Amino acid sequence: MALYRKYRPATFAEVIGQEHVTEPLSTALDSGRINHAYLFSGPRGCGKTSSARILARSLNCVQGPTASPCGVCDSCVALAPNGPGNVDVVELDAASHGGVDDTRELRDRAFYAPAQSRYRIFIVDEAHMVTTAGFNALLKIVEEPPEHLIFVFATTEPEKVLPTIRSRTHHYPFRLLAPRTMRTLIEKIVASEQVEVDDAVYPLVIRAGGGSPRDTLSVLDQLLAGAESNRIGYQRALALLGATDIALIDDAIDALAAGDGAALFSAVEGVVDAGHDPRRFATDLLERFRDLIVMQLVPDAVTRGVVDGPEDVLERMREQASKLGTATLTRYAEVMHAGLGEMRGATAPRLLLEVACARLLLPSASDTEAAVLQRVERIEKRLEMSIPAGEEAAAAVAPPKQFVRKTVRDAQDAAEPAAPAPVAPAPAAPA
Template sequence: MTTALYRRYRPESFGEMIGQSQVTEPLMTALRSDRVGHAYLFSGPRGCGKTTSARILARCLNCAAGPTDTPCGTCDSCVELGRGGGGSLDVVEIDAASHNGVDDARDLRERAVFAPARDRFKIFILDEAHMVTPQGFNALLKLVEEPPDHVKFIFATTEPEKVIGTIRSRTHHYPFRLVPPAAMLEYVEQLCRQEGVEVEPGVLPLVVRAGGGSPRDTLSLLDQLIAGSDSGTVAYARAVALLGYTHAELLDEVVDAFGASDASAAFAAIDRVVQTGQDPRRFVDDLLERLRDLIVVSATREGAAAVLRGISADDLARMQRQADAFGTARLSRIADLVIATLDDMTGATSPRLQLELMVARVLARGADAAAPAAPDLGGAAAAAPAAVAPAAPAPAPSAQAQAPAPAAATPAEPVGASAAVTPPPGAASATAAASAPAAGAPPSAAPASAAEMPIPAGPVTVERMRASWPQVLGRLEDISRSSWMLASGARIVSLDDDVLTLAFSSQGDVAKFKQLAAGKGPSEDLRQAISAVLGIRVKYIARHDAAGGGPGGGTPGSGPDGPRDDDGPSGGGAPSSAVR
């Protein structure tokens, strides 16, 4: 039989501790300057070195060459408290989970009275100290407050807030933390070299991620992989299967399908996730992790290797190609959709449905983002016709299309305005005065974004609402990202006067849309965006319609006479006022 890795490589001095310099350095300084307290409280997550540090502190205090910040490792006390030692008679480790009452506290008080059998101090290490009852702590209070000179207390706990304040106030509190991934990755690489174990690329980052910053958990997982590997090599495929993570090839397949807007490949990959028995929530979490890596690669370029440690150059090159196919902005939008899906999957009865809806939303959002980029009309040439076309008579569009567009247009001279319609003299002067730039201001081209395009004149119809929907969503994204995510999946059904009927793909989206808190919510945010773009304040009828049709778009037959929602309007007051 072999000893577990975390026992074979348990640190024997503060210098061997990793990722806990905020604890080890002050303790070593106190030992060097002979300013050691009589009671210590070590707190932090499980497996981060609290009990190990308590044993190291006991070795430092009782070392024959001490008290010292570096135990000699050869005296009887150091050997007994080392990795293979059987324990010291003067260092008492108590499991507070099973010795937490008043009677146990009384027994400890009686033992503390006697002097050490051989060493300098009698040290009591209380593990899981938060399990001690208030009565037990109160029975220990006098002893901890004024112990004999030869007694030291070390409390170790994962929940320091459960240790009563009168005890905490009499201790030196040292908080332990989880080890950062970079330090942990370097540590396990060194350990594998010492063990003579070969690991395939990508295995150790998975082990570090699964360990969650706990050295003990990380070494336990690595020990399990080494024990289950053939010929001394830890294979990536076996590590993925054992740890439950998604294979990198499957993540690449999904990301490439998103980049190419290939619905067939994307849904085929989702089917593989389900058919192979993987946890859909874990898959979404892994996909979010990959998107984070792509965002880092897209934003940092050559500096990505310094952030994404443990990733080979070939993997970085492949991720660079994937990031170039999206861009940072689109990757951020997809990550927002994935995060929302991860939240919705908590307690969901049909995680596969949530997963497939996420893919559909990502693909739909990708199509919407790519659509405006197709025609290359130029800045002012594209913006000006959209600003005047709704107000022009019927022949205006053809005349407008035939009129040559100048290379640049100023706000005072909109493109195609003279060809479209000749306003009366009074209107012309008012228009010129309103559109003239301020004195000394440089001439400007078209608005910088779709959300800043001029508001066209004329009545607002359902067709105009659908045509202006990208501008509305652009303005909504500036107001609230969460409201924008919700409205991006909505479909315009009809617009009767000021009553806008929207269809959502799920009943949950309808409920979220109707939520209001202190006069704010998705419906009010969308109302503000519509008012800013089209100049009207709408009421809503929100309903569930899984048939879809695309965000903002309509389906054949959906119009003013389409079906109404029985739930009534959201955010628009009573039903009678909403449909006036």
């Protein structure tokens, strides 16, 4: 069984990273303030459908409505993550059943009382795929439903849901998980599976998942399937996920910091020889620029979880951030982002990557604001390196010299009293 199905949450307390949704819903369930329609929106794989099933389980529990289902009654067993299902809880995929005829059939079935549960619940997944005529067919029953009927709409595009339907629902937006929260989830699952994972693999998996728990667990499931001796190594994960080796990215950053064009193009040659996609290398390099900018502007970025990675990689990133200025990194990010746009659909992505690298090395070839700022930053660094620290401090403390005319200076010298002549020392007395 896939990991995202095996570890699907069964209660709101098990849903990770969506406390802004689960806590209000739990409070509403415990207080008995049940609405007749809900709208769950957010990116894919964030727990919208799972939360809709948990809501149905909490509503139809024998001890419910409750935020903590008992898990032993017939309704809880049937509506468990891997349960057989309940006849009173109907899931409809609007991507293939979003026409007006399907919604009319749903409307006709909705008037029947539940067979064995407290509520009859309709979960409409991919609700934005319902046609306008289909929403109009549901409008009246969503506006004034029977007491036993509850609708739950789940969608990734809430703005496409008919406004008259959306205005009659309680809207709960789901969000992508932060890297630190995602890492906690992955480490917990890895411990349950009794698998050893290299520390450098976690950032790769989290970045490949893009903040979606389902996508991240799918990536982790693939790595677990190919693990040797219950261990996921960094090189194996790197090859399976197609990510760029960190050593190549470090070589490129060091070459840019030193202004060494030969080393930079050697890194590009290494990327091609290793069989990596030039577009992926450009994407990973752009993400490294982002991490370096954040580390410069937010000193405790690692503590906050804004930048994640193994400790040795973070140490190298700190050294790189100290060598490059913020204006330089910002221009690097802009140039690489523009290069990625040019690579989309290109027949020679390596050539475009090398052109983008040449632009990184030549700020004087552009008259944009970012290029001017980078050149100014470079000049300031050279001045700081050419002026010793002691002379710079003495120049800052010493008062500035003022120009005085020669006639005024002669008058000042005449007005000052003459200095007394030095007195000769008295001869020493004879012995």
